Amino acid sequence: MSFGKRVAYIREREGLRQKELANMLGITPRKLSDYERDQCAPKDDLKIMIAKVLDISMDYLMGLNEDIVSFSKKNVIVLPKDFPPESAQKAKEYIDLLVRDHKPKP
Numbered sequence: 001m002s003f004g005k006r007v008a009y010i011r012e013r014e015g016l017r018q019k020e021l022a023n024m025l026g027i028t029p030r031k032l033s034d035y036e037r038d039q040c041a042p043k044d045d046l047k048i049m050i051a052k053v054l055d056i057s058m059d060y061l062m063g064l065n066e067d068i069v070s071f072s073k074k075n076v077i078v079l080p081k082d083f084p085p086e087s088a089q090k091a092k093e094y095i096d097l098l099v100r101d102h103k104p105k106p
Contacts, residue, residue, distance in 0.1 A: 003047075004038040006061050010054045010068070011036075024053050 001009070011021050022032040025046065034040050042050065051058045059065035066081055079088055 001063065002038050003041065003061060003063065004036040006063070007032075007050060007054070008036040010056050014054060021053065025049055 011018070018032050018036070019029045022029040025032070027046070035042055047061065048058065051061055056068060057065065060068055079091070
């Protein structure tokens with residue numbers, strides 16, 4: 001998958017419209033559309049900003065890694081690519097339970 005397709009995929013996964021992401025990046029929606037359609041490529045500093053705004057690793061955006069990992073890599077658990085979706089959901093629910101139980105009580 002190309003850089004542009006990856007940006008579009010993550011943007012859509014996050015529920016953002018092109019206009020919303022473009023505003024966050026300080027570019028026009030048309031320019032973002034050009035990037036997503038691989039009509040042109042953003043400069044490196046904008047690639048980094050895209051990764052930060054979408055909270056996704058540069059390795060994923062550049063196609064060096066197929067695992068979707070947070071830019072900051074804080075509180076990230078990477079599951080194998082072939083991990084069944086129902087098992088991933090169960091793992092997420094269990095982690096949420098652990099986090100909820102860990103919160104200090106008032």
